[in-house]
Each structure stands twice: as structure tokens, then as C-alpha cells.
Amino acid sequence: MDKLKPHDMSKPSSEQLVSLEQLMPLPAPYDRPGMDPGLEPVKDAWRETYCASLDGVVGNDRLKRPGSKAEEEEFIKKFLNGLDKLFSKETNGGFLTPFLLAFEYCARCGVCSEACHVFKASGEKEVYRPLFRSDTLRRLYKSYKKRGSLAARFTGGDMDINIEAILRLGELAYRCNLCRRCAQTCPLGLDNSVIARAIRALFSMEMGIAPTLLHERGTVLQLKTGSSTGMNRNAFLDNIEFIEEDIHERLGKKYKFFIDKKGADILLIHNAGEYLSWPDNPAAFAILFAEAGLDWTMSSELAGYDGVNYGIWYDDAQAKKIALAQRRAARELGVRRIVIGECGHAHRAAAVSSDRLAVGGDNIPRESCFPILRDIVKSGAIKFDPLRNNFPVTLHDPCNIVRSMGVVMPQRQVLKELCPQFREMAPHGVKNYCCGGGGGFAVMRSMNFSEWEMKVAARMKFKQILEVFQDKIKDPAAPKYICAPCSNCKGAFRDMLDYYQAASRFNVRYGGIAELMVNSMAMFDRPYFEWL
Amino acid sequence: MFLTVFMYTAITAFVVFSLRKAWQYARHPLANRWELYPVPGEPGARRRYGGSYYEEAGWWTRPRQIFRAGQYGEMLKEMLFMKSLFYSRGKFWILSYAMHLGIYLLGLFTLFLLAGAVTEISGMPLTVSDGAGSHLWATLVYLATAAAGFSGAFLTACGSASLLIYRITDGALRKYTTGVEYFNLFFILAAAVSGLAAWSMDPGFNNSREVVTSMLAIAPVRAGVPLTVHLLLFGALLIYIPWTKMSHYIGKYFAYHKVLWDNEPNLKGSALERIVERNLANRPRGGWSSPHTKSTGAGNHKV
Numbered sequence: 001m002d003k004l005k006p007h008d009m010s011k012p013s014s015e016q017l018v019s020l021e022q023l024m025p026l027p028a029p030y031d032r033p034g035m036d037p038g039l040e041p042v043k044d045a046w047r048e049t050y051c052a053s054l055d056g057v058v059g060n061d062r063l064k065r066p067g068s069k070a071e072e073e074e075f076i077k078k079f080l081n082g083l084d085k086l087f088s089k090e091t092n093g094g095f096l097t098p099f100l101l102a103f104e105y106c107a108r109c110g111v112c113s114e115a116c117h118v119f120k121a122s123g124e125k126e127v128y129r130p131l132f133r134s135d136t137l138r139r140l141y142k143s144y145k146k147r148g149s150l151a152a153r154f155t156g157g158d159m160d161i162n163i164e165a166i167l168r169l170g171e172l173a174y175r176c177n178l179c180r181r182c183a184q185t186c187p188l189g190l191d192n193s194v195i196a197r198a199i200r201a202l203f204s205m206e207m208g209i210a211p212t213l214l215h216e217r218g219t220v221l222q223l224k225t226g227s228s229t230g231m232n233r234n235a236f237l238d239n240i241e242f243i244e245e246d247i248h249e250r251l252g253k254k255y256k257f258f259i260d261k262k263g264a265d266i267l268l269i270h271n272a273g274e275y276l277s278w279p280d281n282p283a284a285f286a287i288l289f290a291e292a293g294l295d296w297t298m299s300s301e302l303a304g305y306d307g308v309n310y311g312i313w314y315d316d317a318q319a320k321k322i323a324l325a326q327r328r329a330a331r332e333l334g335v336r337r338i339v340i341g342e343c344g345h346a347h348r349a350a351a352v353s354s355d356r357l358a359v360g361g362d363n364i365p366r367e368s369c370f371p372i373l374r375d376i377v378k379s380g381a382i383k384f385d386p387l388r389n390n391f392p393v394t395l396h397d398p399c400n401i402v403r404s405m406g407v408v409m410p411q412r413q414v415l416k417e418l419c420p421q422f423r424e425m426a427p428h429g430v431k432n433y434c435c436g437g438g439g440g441f442a443v444m445r446s447m448n449f450s451e452w453e454m455k456v457a458a459r460m461k462f463k464q465i466l467e468v469f470q471d472k473i474k475d476p477a478a479p480k481y482i483c484a485p486c487s488n489c490k491g492a493f494r495d496m497l498d499y500y501q502a503a504s505r506f507n508v509r510y511g512g513i514a515e516l517m518v519n520s521m522a523m524f525d526r527p528y529f530e531w532l
Numbered sequence: 533m534f535l536t537v538f539m540y541t542a543i544t545a546f547v548v549f550s551l552r553k554a555w556q557y558a559r560h561p562l563a564n565r566w567e568l569y570p571v572p573g574e575p576g577a578r579r580r581y582g583g584s585y586y587e588e589a590g591w592w593t594r595p596r597q598i599f600r601a602g603q604y605g606e607m608l609k610e611m612l613f614m615k616s617l618f619y620s621r622g623k624f625w626i627l628s629y630a631m632h633l634g635i636y637l638l639g640l641f642t643l644f645l646l647a648g649a650v651t652e653i654s655g656m657p658l659t660v661s662d663g664a665g666s667h668l669w670a671t672l673v674y675l676a677t678a679a680a681g682f683s684g685a686f687l688t689a690c691g692s693a694s695l696l697i698y699r700i701t702d703g704a705l706r707k708y709t710t711g712v713e714y715f716n717l718f719f720i721l722a723a724a725v726s727g728l729a730a731w732s733m734d735p736g737f738n739n740s741r742e743v744v745t746s747m748l749a750i751a752p753v754r755a756g757v758p759l760t761v762h763l764l765l766f767g768a769l770l771i772y773i774p775w776t777k778m779s780h781y782i783g784k785y786f787a788y789h790k791v792l793w794d795n796e797p798n799l800k801g802s803a804l805e806r807i808v809e810r811n812l813a814n815r816p817r818g819g820w821s822s823p824h825t826k827s828t829g830a831g832n833h834k835v
Binding site (some may be wrong): 003005006078081082085088089090091093094095096097098100101104105106107108109110111113114115131135153154155156180183184185186187188189190191194204205206207208220315317318337351352353355356357358359360363365367368370371372375402403404405406407408409410429430 | 711
């Protein structure tokens with residue numbers, strides 16, 4: 001057994017707490033030597049600048065080592081100030097109840113570990129136990145509050161509060177996908193992801209430290225340009241024009257994207273990453289909504305054309321600003337409802353997380369696209385030919401859509417109707433495993449973090465993919481489709497299939513649900529998927 | 533008279549401090565939604581597979597349906613059988629459930645003692661020289677008290693002892709268990725074992741019933757050494773529990789009802805919207821330090 005304890009977080013930087021060997025084995029054909037790619041070793045320069053002493057991985061590129069003793073003391077002081085603020089109604093009001101419950105009542109039974117895909121996929125490395133992270137925070141807090149007294153040691157306040165412990169904790173907050181699977185198993189109903197998220201919030205909101213791609217080139221960029229991709233209004237409109245032309249060329253029929261149409265029934269908001277990386281998805285929505293006769297529009301206003309809200313992963317202030325900007329865009333158009341496209345965290349951010357942040361004119365109903373897509377299929381408004389999707393299809397459940405929002409069946413009803421070879425992964429639905437890209441990981445790209453994401457965080461999902469397609473995996477002639485109705489999940493699958501070369505070797509494809517629907521539309525004489 | 537006053541103090545402290553704890557949680561600001569599916573208040577098949585009202589297009593135009601029986605049923609399963617732990621870790625469940633079932637039985641035992649004391653005060657003796665009284669009610673109360681008292685103390689002792697041993701011997705648990713957690717289990721074990729010691733001198737729990745009778749009469753309690761030790765430990769445990777994580781009977785309520793199962797939507801014109809409005813109107817006195825938290829638009833971190 002791994003002998004590592006939370007106290008070891010205070011060990012000197014020269015000691016890396018865990019190395020990534022003996023991970024969870026993968027099924028065939030990845031059980032053969034050489035099939036499982038390696039991990040880029042940590043560089044000395046990274047060790048000097050960042051915190052690589054946790055597991056040899058750098059996830060938070062803004063978490064830099066202080067340059068002097070004075071800076072180190074200031075760093076610790078800021079952290080402790082922030083720690084106090086997590087316990088305050090004034091500064092952590094919206095999360096105080098779940099945070100305090102998780103902090104105070106954990107029985108340390110360890111049940112959560114068995115549900116954690118990161119812990120299991122890592123070969124049960126102690127540092128990745130959900131309990132390890134939350135217990136480190138508890139011990140630091142008690143050590144801080146009771147200052148080395150006997151009572152402190154008796155209640156777990158027996159840690160050295162030093163720079164290394166705090167830096168490692170800052171990194172460890174980014175080894176949890178915030179998928180909340182552990183919370184489903186907790187006998188006391190406590191949620192370790194609240195603690196991981198609180199640590200991230202403390203670093204960001206008190207110390208100004210958050211991964212660049214989540215903050216400066218994420219939420220800040222979105223509030224400045226309109227999109228976390230940096231796409232401004234003009235670029236958005238150019239993209240739309242390009243997509244309209246592309247649809248016409250490919251399918252021989254013109255479809256219009258409605259932009260800023262006042263008084264429309266639906267404001268459709270996609271993750272803006274779709275326009276750049278997966279334009280077939282917003283194109284498919286335009287086709288389906290047009291053929292179904294829906295009254296819809298998109299917004300070209302700030303944040304109105306990008307449904308992402310990275311703030312929900314690390315920073316309450318940013319989350320609120322973005323959520324309200326999106327509501328304002330909808331209010332200005334006078335739409336009846338906001339419909340969220342295929343993006344898991346955008347679903348949760350708009351419908352659930354920000355639900356109690358707006359009233360009156362900003363309190364516009366938000367809903368998932370999946371019931372609408374299901375109703376289009378059920379209504380008969382469009383004629384579908386399921387045989388056009390006659391290849392193995394499985395559904396990946398984005399955690400935010402199932403576990404945190406309870407949208408489970410509509411997407412299944414579509415796939416069961418339109419995909420003759422649909423098969424479920426085990427487990428699925430609200431018991432699913434995260435794709436590995438949750439909680440911001442699909443966006444973060446610093447140093448060797450992406451490799452860690454693929455090697456560890458995405459490993460359980462890759463195992464599920466191999467298992468669900470086991471009968472066809474070795475047949476490269478047979479395309480196998482992972483339906484991942486979420487932009488971040490698609491990002492994770494893109495990287496996963498590339499990292500394990502599963503697309504090139506075994507013809508494993510991925511995409512959304514709207515594309516599958518358009519691919520089976522009887523009115524088109526050619527497939528929508530170019531790889532068919 | 534010391535024991536009488538002490539036991540009243542202990543019971544009062546347990547109730548008052550438990551309520552205080554619940555009040556502290558109840559006074560928290562309105563929490564952001566953080567529900568986790570399955571939510572048992574969802575009607576029909578949804579509560580089984582984890583669906584929600586979001587599965588319907590135009591969900592806000594449909595009548596809100598809450599399946600209260602599902603919520604209560606799930607809570608009862610959790611309280612009475614510790615369902616989550618049973619499904620998550622069966623081996624640990626056996627030990628923990630033994631202790632919790634023992635505590636529940638001891639709660640029943642207390643009620644039976646009270647019923648017995650009231651019965652005796654009202655003129656019907658529960659016991660005669662050779663055992664239970666001849667009246668059916670007296671016999672039932674006497675036997676139920678004996679059964680609940682012994683089995684409760686025995687299960688509590690076995691459960692707490694085995695949990696203590698498990699925590700000491702299991703490497704994964706040991707590294708996370710703090711001194712206070714060993715102490716808590718030991719405290720419960722000591723109270724249960726002292727109860728068994730008192731029972732060994734008085735298998736019918738007649739002395740315990742006399743304690744309750746004396747307390748009802750606000751008269752001095754007459755108890756031998758084993759029973760006195762047990763009363764002191766039990767009373768101290770009652771005072772101590774609300775200050776510790778053993779007060780999870782409170783925490784669990786808030787964890788489920790105010791966090792994981794709270795999917796009440798903030799609909800326009802609803803009572804919840806008015807609460808949200810009041811909540812948003814409260815300007816926090818303090819704030820986070822990073823500059824971007826103070827701006828209303830884009831901001832930059834300055835490290």
C-alpha cells in the first residue's frame with residue numbers, strides 16, 4: 001500500500017510525492033507492450049519555476065514559486081487569509097453550506113475513493129484519493145487555527161504550514177475533474193468536489209492564481225471579446241457565414257443562421273469552440289431547427305454567442321459576471337427562452353449554477369437542447385432513415401448534464417431511435433465516468449498536464465470505450481462512433497483518440513448528437529459525416 | 533441529587549446544542565444550487581434513473597411535481613438502514629450499522645424506561661418478586677425494555693469496538709483517522725460497556741427504571757457504582773456529541789435536503805425569486821482580495 005499521508009504534503013520540494021507508474025491496466029488491444037504511450041518527464045526548469053513536487057506534473061502555470069523568503073511569507077499569509085474567507089458568509093455565502101458540511105462531517109471512511117476514476121486509473125495512488133485532498137485542507141486549517149496546541153494535534157491539526165504544502169495543494173486542486181461521482185457514494189451526502197473547487201477559488205479570488213487558459217485566456221478573454229476563444233463579434237459573424245456556405249456546398253441546400261432576431265422564441269447558445277473546432281455541430285442545429293420550423297436566433301452580443309462559463313470551475317466572481325452577461329444578451333433580444341447547445345458545463349452554468357443569481361427581467365428560462373432534439377425526432381417533422389447510422393454508436397454522458405442536471409433520457413431516446421447499433425457503456429447515465437476533461441482539464445494545456453490528463457484522468461473513459469467496442473475494435477474498416485454531446489468532452493475525446501492513436505489504428509470516431517441526426521435525415525442524398 | 537441534575541443537564545445540553553448547530557446551518561445564506569442526481573423528489577421513473585424536470589422542453593410551463601414520499605422514503609432508508617454505505621462498502625457497513633442500530637435500540641430502550649416509570653408511578657408495578665408483573669402491559673414494557681436495553685448496548689459495544697479495531701488495523705483508514713476520532717469511538721464503547729456492566733447486576737433494568745422514576749419526581753437518584761459510572765459516561769457523551777462530527781444527524785439533513793436534493797428552480801414571480809432578490813440585495817461587508825473580484829467586467833490577475 002502507498003504509505004503517503006497528508007502530512008507528507010509539507011515535505012521539501014526535492015521530494016516528488018508520487019510517480020506515475022503501474023497505472024490501471026487497459027483492455028485489448030492496449031494490453032500489449034508499447035501500446036500505452038509514456039509521459040513526458042518533468043524538466044528541471046519546471047521544478048524551479050512551478051510546483052512539480054506533487055506528481056511531476058504542472059497543471060497550474062500561474063502557481064509559481066516565490067522568489068524570496070519575504071515573498072514566501074507573503075504567499076503563505078495570503079493563503080491563510082483566503083482560507084478564513086472560505087468559512088465566511090460574506091465571501092463564500094453561495095457555497096458555505098456544502099463546503100462546511102464536507103469540511104466538518106467527513107467520517108474519513110474512504111468510500112469516495114472507490115468511485116473516483118482518477119484514483120482508480122492511477123493504480124490507486126494515495127495522492128489522488130478525494131479524501132487526501134480534503135483532509136490536507138482540513139489539517140492545514142486546523143493547524144493554522146490551533147497553532148500547534150495539543151488540541152490541534154488531537155483533531156488533526158498536525159501539519160507544517162509551509163510553502164511546499166500550499167503549492168502542492170494548489171496543484172492538487174487540479175487533479176480532480178469535479179465530476180461529483182464520489183458524492184453519490186458518500187454515506188453522509190458530502191461532496192469532495194466542493195473542497196477541490198473551494199481550493200481553486202481561494203487561489204484565484206484571493207491570491208490571483210489560476211491557470212492561464214481558464215482565467216486570462218478564458219473568462220477574462222470572454223468578458224473582453226465575447227468568447228473564451230478570443231473570437232469577437234466580427235469573427236463570429238464571419239464564421240457563421242463560412243458555415244452557411246459550407247452547408248450549401250455539402251448538402252446542396254441553403255440554411256440560414258438567424259442572428260440577433262428580436263423577439264424570437266429561442267436564443268440558441270453554443271460553446272464557441274464548436275465554430276472553430278467542430279462547425280458541423282452548429283451547422284447541424286441550424287438544419288434541424290430550420291426543418292422542424294422552430295423560431296430561433298443567435299446573439300452576436302458580448303458572451304451571447306459563447307455559452308461557456310469557465311468560472312464555475314474556479315472562480316465565483318467570474319462565473320457570475322459571465323452568467324449575467326449571457327442573460328443580458330437574451331434580455332436585449334427579448335427571447336422567450338435560452339436553449340443551451342451541446343456543452344455540458346454550459347448547461348449546468350446557465351441552468352443550475354446561475355439559477356439563483358438573477359431575478360426579474362434577467363430571470364429568463366434556460367433549457368437543454370436534448371429534449372428539443374428528442375421532440376423533433378418524436379414529432380415526425382423530419383423524416384429520418386436510421387440505416388444511415390448503421391455503425392456501432394455509444395453515448396458518453398457529460399457529468400454536468402446527467403449527474404448535476406438530471407438530463408438522462410432524451411439523448412438516449414434519440415440514439416435508440418436513429419442508431420440501430422447503439423450500445424451503452426458500463427456504467428452510464430448518472431453513474432457514468434468523466435471523460436477526463438471535466439473541471440477545466442480539456443482546456444488546460446500547461447507543460448505536461450495534457451499528457452497527465454490523457455494518461456490518468458481520461459484512462460477510465462478510454463477503458464470504457466475499448467470495452468464497449470470490444471467486438472469491433474480490431475476491425476479498422478468498421479467506424480465506431482462515440483457520441484459526446486459536449487464540447488469539452490469532445491475536446492477530451494479528440495485528444496484521447498489522438499494520444500492513444502485509436503482513430504488512426506482502429507477507426508474510432510467522435511462527435512455530437514445533432515450530427516448523427518442530420519446524417520440520418522432521409523432528405524439528403526449524401527452522408528453528413530465526411531468519414532463515411 | 534447530583535445525578536438527577538446532571539442527567540437533566542446532559543439531556544438539555546444535547547437538545548439545546550443540537551438545535552444551535554441546526555440553527556447555525558439554517559441561517560446560512562441561500563446556497564447556490566448544487567443538486568446531485570438521482571433526486572428522490574422527482575416523480576415516476578426519473579427518481580430511479582436520475583432524471584429531472586429538465587428532461588421536458590418548456591419545463592417551466594409545466595406544473596412542478598415533487599414526490600415527497602420519495603424524499604421521505606429515501607431518507608428513512610438512509611436513517612434506518614444506512615443504504616448508501618451498504619451499497620458502497622458492505623464490510624464497513626456491517627460494523628457501522630451494528631453501532632448505529634445499537635444506538636437506535638438504546639433510544640427505544642430510553643422510551644421503554646420512560647413508559648415503565650410512568651406505568652409504575654400510575655400504580656401498576658412492572659415487576660413482582662419473581663420477574664415481570666402479571667398485567668399484559670406491564671409484561672410487554674418490562675420485556676421490551678430488557679430486550680432493547682441489552683441488544684442496544686451489546687450492538688453499540690460490538691460496533692464501536694470493531695470500528696475502533698478496524699480503524700487501527702486498516703492502513704488506509706489509519707492514516708486519515710485523527711486522535712479525536714479514536715476518542716469518539718472509545719467514548720461510545722466505554723458508555724456501552726459500562727451499560728452492560730450495570731445490566732449484568734440488574735438484567736431487568738429495574739435500577740435504570742428507578743433512575744427515570746426519580747428523575748420524573750425530581751428526586752435524588754439511587755444507583756450503585758456500575759450504574760453511576762454508566763450515567764456519568766452517558767450524560768457526558770450526550771453533552772459532547774453536538775460539538776463533534778457525531779452530530780451528523782444534523783449535517784446529513786442539510787446535506788441532502790438543502791444541497792443534494794434541492795433542485796427547486798428560481799421561477800419568475802415565485803417565492804424563491806423573492807428570497808433570491810433579498811439575497812442579492814445584501815452587500816457583503818468583506819471581499820476577496822484579487823482585483824478582478826471587485827470589477828464588474830473583465831479583470832486581470834495581478835500576482
